[in-house]
Amino acid sequence: MNQTLNVNTTSRNMISKILENFTLEQLNKIPDGFSNNLIWNAAHVIVTQQLLVYKLSGLPVMVSEEMIEKYKKGTKPEQDATQAEVDEIKSLLFSTIEKTKEDYTNGIFENYNEYPTSTGFVLTSAEGAMNFNNFHEGLHIGIMMSLRKFL
Numbered sequence: 001m002n003q004t005l006n007v008n009t010t011s012r013n014m015i016s017k018i019l020e021n022f023t024l025e026q027l028n029k030i031p032d033g034f035s036n037n038l039i040w041n042a043a044h045v046i047v048t049q050q051l052l053v054y055k056l057s058g059l060p061v062m063v064s065e066e067m068i069e070k071y072k073k074g075t076k077p078e079q080d081a082t083q084a085e086v087d088e089i090k091s092l093l094f095s096t097i098e099k100t101k102e103d104y105t106n107g108i109f110e111n112y113n114e115y116p117t118s119t120g121f122v123l124t125s126a127e128g129a130m131n132f133n134n135f136h137e138g139l140h141i142g143i144m145m146s147l148r149k150f151l
Contacts, residue, residue, distance in 0.1 A: 002097055004045040004130050008049075012093045015042050018144050022097060028080040036097035038147055039081045040140050041140045043071040043089045052129040053100060056113045061098050066076060073118070098108055100130070 020040055027039040036044075046067050050061040052122065061068070068080070081089070103109065109126035116122045123129045 001078060001104060001127060001130070004134060005097065005104065007134050008097050008130070009139070011060065011134060012097055014141055015045065015144065016090060016093055018148060021147070024083055024086060026151045027086060029151055030077060031147060035076050037077055038144055039086055039089060040077045041144050042093065043067065045137045045140050046089065046092045047071040048073065049133050052123065052133055056115050056123065056129060057109050057126045058111050058113065059108065063092065066073060070130060099136055119137060
């Protein structure tokens with residue numbers, strides 16, 4: 001499981017590096033042909049990890065309900081993110097994964113509510129959710145790499 005969590009840290013480092021290269025205006029821009037922007041993708045992967053790993057384990061999440069509602073599956077940017085929101089998202093990229101590593105080491109993931117993903121894969125444990133999450137984040141990194149070419 002350490003390797004899975006290390007892959008997740010690598011993923012978050014890639015996302016962070018992408019975000020660092022753009023202005024607030026660019027982070028919020030939705031290029032023609034896209035339905036979201038760079039900052040939405042970054043926040044979305046944070047929210048998704050929290051829902052898949054923590055909420056489905058019956059544990060409290062580390063993000064606000066407002067953030068969940070703005071960035072969960074099926075949403076799109078409704079308004080521009082502020083600089084304060086961008087700063088929070090950048091911070092949560094790492095704090096959520098560090099907390100997940102700590103919580104996994106402490107054995108808090110005891111229960112899990114089975115969840116069929118939109119890809120057809122059925123999650124049955126927090127460990128499975130952590131593995132699937134890396135796949136999910138990889139998809140969104142690919143989208144972010146495409147988005148940045150149009151900014």
